[in-house]
Amino acid sequence: MTTVVKRTRDEADAPLMFNLEKSTEEIEYVSPSDRVVATNSRVAPRWPTMPTLEANQKAAAWGTLAFALGWGATTFLPQFF
Numbered sequence: 001m002t003t004v005v006k007r008t009r010d011e012a013d014a015p016l017m018f019n020l021e022k023s024t025e026e027i028e029y030v031s032p033s034d035r036v037v038a039t040n041s042r043v044a045p046r047w048p049t050m051p052t053l054e055a056n057q058k059a060a061a062w063g064t065l066a067f068a069l070g071w072g073a074t075t076f077l078p079q080f081f
Contacts, residue, residue, distance in 0.1 A: 053061065
């Protein structure tokens with residue numbers, strides 16, 4: 001059986017001490033034309049072959065998909081009841 005050693009009250013009330021040391025590494029300058037472009041996944045297209053749709057086009061596509069699923073459910077599910 002292992003015993004957990006808890007902190008004493010003196011250790012809990014001690015002020016926090018951060019050991020921040022200045023970096024000794026030199027920073028290398030990279031010109032803006034040589035920098036790699038990093039983007040967020042929400043900004044970059046997920047499928048390069050898929051067309052980029054505007055908001056109203058996406059809404060129409062999702063609505064059409066929902067309508068098709070609903071129509072299929074209403075024609076397929078009644079045969080079980």
